[in-house]
Amino acid sequence: MIRASGLTVRRGSKVLLDQTEFVVHPGERVGFVGKNGAGKSTLFALLQHEIEADAGTLEVPQGWRMASVKQEIAASNDSAREFVIDGDTHLRALQHERRELSEALENEPERSEALGARIAELESELIEAGAWTSASRAEQLLAGLGFSPNQWSHPVDSFSGGWRMRLALARALMAPSELLLLDEPTNHLDLDAMLWLERWLGSYPGTVLLISHDTEFLDAVAQTILHFDQGKLNRYKGGYQDFVIQRSERLRQTKIAWERQTRETARLQGFIDRFKAKASKAKQAQSRVKALARMELLAPIHAESGIDIRIPSPEEMPDPLLVLDDMQAGYTNDQGVKIPILQNVRLMVRGGDRIGILGVNGAGKSTLVKTLAGELEVQAGSRNASRGLEVGYFAQHQLDMLDLESSPLQHLARIAPQTREQELRNYLGGFGFGGDRVMDKVAPMSGGEKARLALSLIVWQKPNLLLLDEPSNHLDVETREALTTALAEFGGSMLLVSHDRHLLRTTVDRFWIVADGSVQEFDGDLEDYRDWLAEHQANAKKQETSSNATIGAELTSADRKQQKRDEAQERQRTSALKKPIEAKLVKIEKELESIQNQLKTLDMVIADPDLYTDSRRQERVQTLAQHGELTKRHDELEEIWLELQSELESIGMNTNS
Template identity: 50%
Template sequence: MITLKKLTLRRGPKIILDKASITINPGEKVALVGRNGAGKSTLFRLLDGTLREDGGDFTLPPAWRLAQVAQDMPETEASATRFVMEGDTRWLEAQREVEAAEAGEDGMRMAHAYMALQEVDAHTAEPRAQTLILGLGFKTEQLHQPVNSFSGGWRMRLQLARALMCPSDLLLLDEPTNHLDLDALVWLEAWLQRYDGTLLVISHDRDFLDAVTRVTLHLTGAQLTRYGGNYSTFEDLRAEKLSLQLAAHQKQQDKIAHLQDFINRFKAKASKAKQAQSRVKALERMERIAPVLTEAEFTFEFQEPLNLPNPMLSLRHTDLGYPPSTAEEASLEESSLPRTILHKVSRSVQAGERIGILGANGQGKSTLIKTLAGVLTPLNGEMIQGRGLTLGYFAQQELDVLQPEDTPLAHMIRLAKAAIAQGKGGWVQGREQDLRNYLGSFNFTGEMLAQRVGTLSGGEKARLVLAMIVWQRPNLLLLDEPTNHLDLATREALSVALNEFEGTVLLVSHDRALLRAVCDEFWLVTGGGVQDFDGDLEDYQRFLLEEAKRARAA
């Protein structure tokens, strides 16, 4: 088992753990939760041996094999299959021994090497690797493409597949869902549910945590608290605990006030002095119950749209895709497909609709959103915008709309100037102090206002994009994976804001909690077209699993 006993862990001057104690039993599947910056990833560095404890005791079974997702971007000409196969350290070691024996023409060594290769099930290494790659959303024709030919997000999927390929007793996963579509996410959940080892996972996807974990460790205030149950159970138990703590704190404060009042009234009275002194000692001995200090919540809201054209957008017999000049620049989702991704699409977006866009990886969800946002031009047919349409577009890659060298304040100033030039004022005036105050409502304060966007965290970039969208007072929101890098508190704030938004929403997301909370209907992008999906998200997950089975059989 893993044990931390009165353990102190520092990262620079910051104390991550202060005499914390916890036990994790073999085979447990554990969610590590806490606000951004609490030190969750730093705790992982203790578990993988990168950091050492600063005090107390830390034990991890020495025979345990560790697997985790490498954070570096792989640069290699090796094929996707070979790269993932090398994640099986036993197979790789045996394979290298075979190669060395053959190079030395040592018959006895070759015999032992081939025996070792057989013992590690070398004949299953390639199909095992390819099952992982296909499960994470790659296509059959990509199995033998070089790793360097894939974009960054897809290389990180290969790093995840490589970690899953590694035989392990302890698996550490830090935000494994960030680069996954919903179909790959459902597959990963099923794989992790079958995993026999001990799992620790950091994630901001509550449905994922609920499906995979059965223990929750909460890191807050440099302490670790263990809760039995998944994330939803943890929330319920913690809310109950905070409620009891608040009641106990209030009761103690009343008692303290009563004792202090007695002391103040009778400390100078000789007949009561002894009793007053006993109450002073009682106050000194009393172990104070801390007040409930909940983590600061982040909230925002969309302003009421100035108008609601109806229909907002219409596609009529429209072909969607990439023209020849940009086909090579398209994301991998579309670049491996024909130039025309979606054929003869006829769809209408009505005022007030809340539509979730579903579809397996590579079917063209982002192509649809980019076309509706005006990033891509329809190849054929026509797209008609309603009069007075104001779009708010959240790109899957935040930097698509951000300038890495500019500051958050510079982005807002440029946005305000463009709005004024177009005769739009937004709902906030364009004065610099107004813009500073506005950014402050999205937690951009002080030095952050002048910080280069390229140095911000993923969550901070996403918040900046949300701030820019809200300022423009849109009546149609096109959101392509808006929750990537957002913590649970910010996801909850986004969900609340979208539910109160009076305009129209089209949402692509692998966050099922957000889809479930926001969307009233679903479109399914599949087979080169767009159709209504008659069912809920549970029906869709079953649909994905059936499709995956058919694909594996084929």
């Protein structure tokens, strides 16, 4: 096991870890949570011997191989596939030695006996190391993380920064290891790649240490939470939701910030009731109510965090705000040729709309948002904006536009020169820049702090339409929760692209889906989207199979007879492989149906406003706890179901090939 004893780490005058003790058991999947700067990444650096502790010990079992994601990728002309295989350093060392010995055998025939013996040993070691399956293993990782087959042979240098980080993640997963360190692995992933990574980690046999601000990802992956709190690491059993419940109860028992908690709970209850009355779609309303009800548990944590984001309400709200009529959107290349990404888009953004934008990576979500924001010109059709439209557009590139030598107060004073300094300070304090922090330079700030500042500058101007492209990237858990609350309360319209499922569930009422060059209304919630995605991918495979069949029609008569015999044998073999998996699927689907019926009953109880009165507090706690346990079991069964479906798919793919 991993064991820390009396572990102390300082950074300058700041004590990150103070006589900390904790253990991590073999095979455990542990999530680390805490504010930015608490010491999470420092702990990973200690484990990798990049820094030394000031006192105490941190022990990792001898012989454990450690894999982690490199944050910096050196320039390389190697293909993406070869770059990922390079993650298996043991395999590469064996291959290198095999090549050298082959060359020596040609040049030194007098040593043929000794060299031949070692080559024979190497061949056995290469088989054991999986040399002959390494390419297919790398391709499976690349496919899971969103790389199309035609990208596998592209050089590393041809990919953008976000895609390079995906390559670095695939390379880390390729490495044989007993200990896997993942620091914000979902920052550059879309929802589909994230779901794939959850399944992959679920089947990983080693120990996983995970830093993530994505609470649903933590819930899906982590079995234990270690929370950084005032220089100590406190252990909580279960995923992030379990941590929230246990920590909230601990804070309640110690009566930390009791008055602030009461005010926060009342404020949250107000918009829970408001949105329950307002929600228009049954399925999305249920999802929304559950997500908002969870926020009552977070009230004491909000009170302690010191971050209280408030987004000003817009001064006017035209309706509709934007009308898209046969719109074509895309980019113009260096030769001036228009490259369309989306075509024939006919949609409307109305006053008060709260829309989540779904779609696989590369489908055109960011293209759509940039076009709506006016950063990209419409290529054809029209984007008709109402008079009085005020857009607030947030994307990661806005962080690069901040003046690194200026302070948060200077940034805000430039756009509000007539406002009193104290009012600016009060406003920035809600975004976590309190006291003297408003005078700190931007340059040394973390990505999360820069994102907070950029967002504060955008919403100061009271937009009536917020366009948000991955706003929670780099934010710690407390800031994400504060942003979620603020967006849920926001009185204007909002379009949101995010891989943070909790954020989507809590803040949007409906979805648009971007796929196959178009944008359509999506009548469903995130669970429906997962099903849609599976069906969409299956249809794509069918089309590919149909195309292959057309090519096969040119076979000779003799070839066809042999092919039919081979296909019959393959069908028998495939059927034998599929039967036990299909039996398991039937059993799981029955249990899922039972749980879904129980959850529907609990949803009706949770949706009852009377449940949130003081007299039913004990019933509320029990109901939410039971709902949490059933939801957790439901998610576990879904993961198993997805894995079994993947096995069936794999059998089908092997049959087709």
